[in-house]
Amino acid sequence: MASGSDLPHIVILGAGFGGLFATQAMARLEARITLIDRHNYHLFQPLLYQVATAGLPPSDISWPIRSILRQQRNVSVVMDEVLGVETSQQRVVLRGGPVDYDFLIIATGARHSYFGHNDWSHFAPGLKSIDDATLIRRRILHAFEQAEMLPRHDSQAQARERLLHFVVVGGGPTGVELAGTIAELARFTLARDFRRIDPRSARIVLIEAADRILPGFEVSSSGYAQAALQRLGVEVLTRTRVSGCSVDGVELETPDGQRLSTDAATVIWAAGVEASPVGRWLGIATTAGGRIAVNGDLSIPGHDTIFVIGDAALVKDQHGSPVPGIAPAAKQQGRYVARILKARLHHRPAIAPFNYRHQGNLATIGRGAAIIEYRGLRLRGRLAWWVWGAAHIYFLLGVRSPLLITIRWLWEYLSYSRGARLITGTTGPPENKPGS
Amino acid sequence: MASGSDLPHIVILGAGFGGLFATQAMARLEARITLIDRHNYHLFQPLLYQVATAGLPPSDISWPIRSILRQQRNVSVVMDEVLGVETSQQRVVLRGGPVDYDFLIIATGARHSYFGHNDWSHFAPGLKSIDDATLIRRRILHAFEQAEMLPRHDSQAQARERLLHFVVVGGGPTGVELAGTIAELARFTLARDFRRIDPRSARIVLIEAADRILPGFEVSSSGYAQAALQRLGVEVLTRTRVSGCSVDGVELETPDGQRLSTDAATVIWAAGVEASPVGRWLGIATTAGGRIAVNGDLSIPGHDTIFVIGDAALVKDQHGSPVPGIAPAAKQQGRYVARILKARLHHRPAIAPFNYRHQGNLATIGRGAAIIEYRGLRLRGRLAWWVWGAAHIYFLLGVRSPLLITIRWLWEYLSYSRGARLITGTTGPPENKPGS
Numbered sequence: 001m002a003s004g005s006d007l008p009h010i011v012i013l014g015a016g017f018g019g020l021f022a023t024q025a026m027a028r029l030e031a032r033i034t035l036i037d038r039h040n041y042h043l044f045q046p047l048l049y050q051v052a053t054a055g056l057p058p059s060d061i062s063w064p065i066r067s068i069l070r071q072q073r074n075v076s077v078v079m080d081e082v083l084g085v086e087t088s089q090q091r092v093v094l095r096g097g098p099v100d101y102d103f104l105i106i107a108t109g110a111r112h113s114y115f116g117h118n119d120w121s122h123f124a125p126g127l128k129s130i131d132d133a134t135l136i137r138r139r140i141l142h143a144f145e146q147a148e149m150l151p152r153h154d155s156q157a158q159a160r161e162r163l164l165h166f167v168v169v170g171g172g173p174t175g176v177e178l179a180g181t182i183a184e185l186a187r188f189t190l191a192r193d194f195r196r197i198d199p200r201s202a203r204i205v206l207i208e209a210a211d212r213i214l215p216g217f218e219v220s221s222s223g224y225a226q227a228a229l230q231r232l233g234v235e236v237l238t239r240t241r242v243s244g245c246s247v248d249g250v251e252l253e254t255p256d257g258q259r260l261s262t263d264a265a266t267v268i269w270a271a272g273v274e275a276s277p278v279g280r281w282l283g284i285a286t287t288a289g290g291r292i293a294v295n296g297d298l299s300i301p302g303h304d305t306i307f308v309i310g311d312a313a314l315v316k317d318q319h320g321s322p323v324p325g326i327a328p329a330a331k332q333q334g335r336y337v338a339r340i341l342k343a344r345l346h347h348r349p350a351i352a353p354f355n356y357r358h359q360g361n362l363a364t365i366g367r368g369a370a371i372i373e374y375r376g377l378r379l380r381g382r383l384a385w386w387v388w389g390a391a392h393i394y395f396l397l398g399v400r401s402p403l404l405i406t407i408r409w410l411w412e413y414l415s416y417s418r419g420a421r422l423i424t425g426t427t428g429p430p431e432n433k434p435g436s
Numbered sequence: 437m438a439s440g441s442d443l444p445h446i447v448i449l450g451a452g453f454g455g456l457f458a459t460q461a462m463a464r465l466e467a468r469i470t471l472i473d474r475h476n477y478h479l480f481q482p483l484l485y486q487v488a489t490a491g492l493p494p495s496d497i498s499w500p501i502r503s504i505l506r507q508q509r510n511v512s513v514v515m516d517e518v519l520g521v522e523t524s525q526q527r528v529v530l531r532g533g534p535v536d537y538d539f540l541i542i543a544t545g546a547r548h549s550y551f552g553h554n555d556w557s558h559f560a561p562g563l564k565s566i567d568d569a570t571l572i573r574r575r576i577l578h579a580f581e582q583a584e585m586l587p588r589h590d591s592q593a594q595a596r597e598r599l600l601h602f603v604v605v606g607g608g609p610t611g612v613e614l615a616g617t618i619a620e621l622a623r624f625t626l627a628r629d630f631r632r633i634d635p636r637s638a639r640i641v642l643i644e645a646a647d648r649i650l651p652g653f654e655v656s657s658s659g660y661a662q663a664a665l666q667r668l669g670v671e672v673l674t675r676t677r678v679s680g681c682s683v684d685g686v687e688l689e690t691p692d693g694q695r696l697s698t699d700a701a702t703v704i705w706a707a708g709v710e711a712s713p714v715g716r717w718l719g720i721a722t723t724a725g726g727r728i729a730v731n732g733d734l735s736i737p738g739h740d741t742i743f744v745i746g747d748a749a750l751v752k753d754q755h756g757s758p759v760p761g762i763a764p765a766a767k768q769q770g771r772y773v774a775r776i777l778k779a780r781l782h783h784r785p786a787i788a789p790f791n792y793r794h795q796g797n798l799a800t801i802g803r804g805a806a807i808i809e810y811r812g813l814r815l816r817g818r819l820a821w822w823v824w825g826a827a828h829i830y831f832l833l834g835v836r837s838p839l840l841i842t843i844r845w846l847w848e849y850l851s852y853s854r855g856a857r858l859i860t861g862t863t864g865p866p867e868n869k870p871g872s
Binding site for chain 1: 475506630769857859
């Protein structure tokens with residue numbers, strides 16, 4: 001992958017928010033940029049829960065990286081997988097071969113983490129990729145189909161309850177959004193679609209280990225979210241830990257130390273994340289969660305040409321607290337590293353260390369309820385939901401026809417329909433085994 | 437699945453055009469109807485090629501069967517797979533258990549057929565289901581990605597040509613639509629997306645065994661289609677048979693008996709179909725292609741309560757020619773069987789045998805070129821294409837927001853974009869092995 005060009009070669013691993021914003025911020029830099037991702041698309045992760053709950057098709061929230069960067073002539077996009085980094089040789093080893101770099105930006109994000117219980121992943125899939133989302137969509141829709149197929153006999157009551165029981169582990173924004181949307185799917189969208197079961201009787205439980213859901217938000221926001229979820233019929237269990245996951249459901253540890261098992265066919269994991277294996281690639285130590293503790297300029301100790309940003313990095317804000325693993329943080333870091341490289345290539349003096357500006361928190365609880373904590377602004381309820389929708393359409397501007405998405409949303413909002421209710425993929429019924 | 441109800445039980449296998457139209461035509465009949473399908477959605481097959489070529493997301497052409505029939509209270513929808521029919525017991529055996537019937541309508545359609553060479557399916561997938569379509573989409577997009585990743589050296593010229601070589605086997609409407617759309621994808625949509633390869637140099641070949649493409653159409657239409665494809669840069673080989681398919685591409689037999697092998701990474705099969713295994717389920721003999729030769733009222737010999745319709749049936753028109761396996765034929769047969777059952781249940785005299793009314797042929801060759809042979813009407817070119825688009829939007833009315841699809845189409849028409857260019861699924865690069 002060498003080239004005769006004399007321009008410095010900047011290699012970026014990962015086309016998430018961090019990698020993409022770094023790339024775009026260097027649009028006019030005299031350099032060769034190579035952007036490498038396992039997928040051919042950039043994923044708008046904040047709306048992934050909509051795919052998992054059949055509200056949007058995958059292609060509405062993911063766009064070919066090549067299309068986004070079509071006009072930026074200093075970039076080559078490569079679809080490949082990272083195997084390691086040979087820092088002494090200044091090269092990245094991909095499945096397809098090695099790539100030399102002058103500067104390296106690692107923005108490969110995070111996966112969900114089971115706190116050492118990787119065997120739980122089979123029973124409680126997490127939500128980080130398009131394939132995760134279509135798997136979860138399949139499991140949710142299958143559960144209703146299977147419940148409908150059970151004979152009407154009373155002997156099947158337990159199996160039916162198990163199939164109509166959904167547990168979401170983790171009360172952060174993703175967990176709250178998932179629980180709220182599954183409740184709406186059951187209460188409204190599917191309400192009249194079945195003949196033997198009443199989807200409205202589905203039991204949706206949200207589990208959080210801390211003493212309140214949305215622990216990163218203000219205390220009053222947590223209370224609002226919990227009330228809004230309960231209005232939708234979601235049971236919220238705080239101060240509750242998961243101590244086991246199996247084909248039979250989830251084993252819980254309640255605040256008073258009791259263990260109880262809950263027999264649910266569908267369990268979704270939204271509880272923790274773990275950085276991609278950057279420490280292994282680089283051969284350096286990581287902090288908890290696999291993150292790399294970076295210098296003030298986001299480079300790694302001992303290598304001023306290697307930067308780690310986004311969910312893979314442990315960055316401290318001015319108060320010494322870790323910067324949260326959210327899209328705005330990754331974007332800010334991407335733009336910051338682009339500024340660093342511009343200064344270096346133009347032989348300008350070094351710029352000040354990275355300074356995270358927290359802009360706020362955002363979460364929705366189904367249709368018509370949302371929480372916005374944005375600088376001085378505190379907004380909740382229906383208006384917040386519309387602002388949330390408008391803001392997302394604004395973010396999507398330029399990558400996809402915003403008119404089209406607006407109309408789809410309005411349509412689904414007015415009609416309560418969720419258009420992407422497809423059970424696809426080859427693995428079918430065996431995933432949700434009825435009892436025993 | 438028995439019930440205390442005294443109403444006659446009509447079981448319909450398959451929710452394609454035949455099964456769905458039969459179900460809807462019996463909306464006011466005093467009967468219990470059970471509609472069984474392997475999938476939870478009805479697939480609008482005429483637009484499946486758009487999914488395979490990244491123009492539409494799967495959920496735009498497939499709708500949950502339950503939603504379509506939500507208002508029809510005499511229907512239960514069951515998602516399950518047929519294992520067999522016990523005609524002496526009047527029951528269908530599903531994976532989930534047996535279902536008794538008073539009347540049975542089999543409308544399970546067809547799969548692609550490799551004329552006895554089932555081992556070709558791995559190298560040349562066919563296009564009948566959503567999963568087929570996303571597999572083909574993945575292979576097409578992967579081929580371009582892999583070609584881009586090859587080193588620039590001349591030694592790789594052959595491998596690059598192989599990856600940019602697409603072969604479509606079968607010159608019926610599906611093959612013509614696929615070849616035309618792949619050519620447009622390469623010439624327009626992807627034209628500026630790559631840095632090392634020029635997607636416009638892709639070679640697209642359409643192979644047909646008969647002496648002209650679109651053999652079911654009028655001779656002049658075939659000529660028009662061939663010229664339109666050639667304008668898009670598609671090579672059309674007629675009177676050419678496929679004698680082998682492997683990882684290296686396709687082996688062809690030319691009109692003069694010569695064999696030549698063509699080294700293509702992506703081969704798509706649109707050459708033949710074979711009925712679903714209805715003969716095996718019923719334990720009766722089938723004709724060529726696995727179809728069941730039915731009586732004049734579409735019942736099967738010896739069983740006047742079992743009907744076979746659509747692609748699984750061999751039905752003769754008034755001239756003794758077989759009715760083609762197209763959507764309008766399946767719809768007419770579905771409605772006809774509904775009329776038969778209404779007459780029987782109301783003890784009215786038997787109605788006249790089924791009489792197929794051929795309404796015409798329809799094919800598109802990419803954007804802005806189409807052929808319509810509809811009764812007296814002969815339309816070709818741009819106007820035909822707009823009529824085709826309007827007609828499809830009309831067909832989709834009532835099942836999906838037509839406004840939404842109209843806007844998506846107009847947007848993609850005006851912008852030349854194909855929004856659903858996602859490489860999804862777990863099986864990745866190994867599918868298109870470069871040379872060797």
